[in-house]
Amino acid sequence: MGNGGRVVLVTGVSRDLGRRFAVSMSAQPSVRRVIGVDVVPPRGDLGDVSFVRADIRNPIIAKVIAKEDVDTVVHMSVIATPGSAGGRHTMKELNVIGTMQLLAACQKAPGLRDLIVKSTTTVYGASSRDPAMFTEDMQPRRAHQSGYSKDAAEVEGYVRGFARRRPDVRVAMLRAANVLGPIVQSPITSYFRLPVIPTVLGFDPRMQFLHADDLIxxxxxxxxxxVSGTFNVAGDGVLMLSQAIRRLQRPSVALPSFAVGGLGSALRSARIADFSPEQLRFLTYGRGVDTTRMRNVLGFTPKYRTDEAFADFAASLTPTGGRSTRVIDGLTHALESAGERRRELEGSRHG
Incomplete structure (x- = not known):
């Protein structure tokens, strides 16, 4: 530890959660200094955090770690929304290449003691064959094809490789459930912010949430x-999607899966919501994770239960009862054309 306290490097501080975490760490008596790293400066106030403008995809990050005598790295820059990164290709680069470069830099840092990585319960995927509750040692029931879940699974693989190569470094990974908060921007918050919420006909998935304050x-x-190891982190209890929508006081429309998928593509290209195929699977099958290890081994209990985290998020939204007919008409039209396209495609396949 040397002269009085830790030196902590936090990645991903241009986004609100990363910035808030860095600021909260800088207030800890056992922390001497916090360095926040990102490609662009954060919008909010960083307080005592030193900001370094650096792209973790670039080897320069190794110089920052060496020069500042960093002993603790908290990696928070694996992102779920391609829109915020400038498209899926850039998102994959930031997530996967960024993590590889960061871990290569960590490997060269003899003074490094601790590596904490924010991961996601999305690594478990969502399918009809899932267990009621995933424990940390379970694998997804179907291979990740693309998107955030595939990135997160690759990131976790690299982190495990690093832990084997540097057994002297304590490594902890937190698999966070969907994070909710008034200012959180993610695929699930943009879904719940839609004026009319499309659901998959015949399915009512179970969901778990984690309040943004609890993540920090x-x-x-x-x-x-x-403590080292991998931990599921989620608020207690589960909420069915139907219960969540009732609490939002927003109209919903139940559609066949292909139509929700078609609508998702339309919303994605209009930059309204990020509907990936994995999001569609989640809205179909849901997901539950077991948090016994979080409580018993990590020694952490969230302040907000799943339903309370959702209630706090819902309170920040305005109900959309009245002005939604125009939107429903637009959605219905989009779905009808999606249905026609599908029929045309199927016709041409059989033709």
């Missing part, structure tokens, strides 16, 4: 502890 507390708790 869990990361801080992990960074300041000495």
């Amino acid at each position: 507390d869990a990361l801080r708790h992990t960074a300041l502890s000495d």
Whole structure:
């Protein structure tokens, strides 16, 4: 530790959660200095955090770690939304190449003691064959084809490789459930912000949520502890999608799966919501994770249950009862044309 306290490097501070976490770490008595790294400066106030403008895809990150005598790295820059990154290709680069470069830099840093990585329960995927609750040692029931879940699975693989090569470094990974908060921008928050919520006909998936404040507390708790390993982090309990929509007081429309998929593509190209195939699977099958290890081994309990995290998020939205007929008409039209396209495609296949 040397002269009085840790030196912590946090990636992904241009986004709100990364910035808030870095600021909360800088207030800890056992922390001497926090360095926040990202490609663009954060919009909000960083307080005592030193900002370094660096792209973690670039080897320069190794110089930052060496020069600042960093002993703790908290990697928060694996992102779920291609829109914010400038498209899926850039998102994959930032997530996967960025993590590889960061871990290569960590490997060369003899003074590094702790590596904390924010991962996601999305690594378990969502399918009809899933267990009721995933524990940390379970694998997804179907291989990740693309998108955020595939990135997260690759990132976790690289982190495990790093842990084998540097057994002297404590490594902890937090698999966070869908994070909710008034200012969180993610595929699931943009879905719940739609004026009319499309659901998959015949399915009512179970969901777990994690309040943004609890994510920050869990990361801080992990960074300041000495626990290693992988932990599911989610608020207690589950919420059915139908219950969630009722609490939002928003109209919903139940559609066959292909129509929700077609609508998803339309919303994605209009930059309204990010509907990936994995999001569609989640809205069909849902997902539950077991949080026993979080409580018993990591020693962390979220303040908000799943339903309370959702209620706090819902309170920040305005109900859309009245002005939604225009939107429903637009959606219906989009779906009808999606249905026609599908029939044409099927006709040409059989023709």
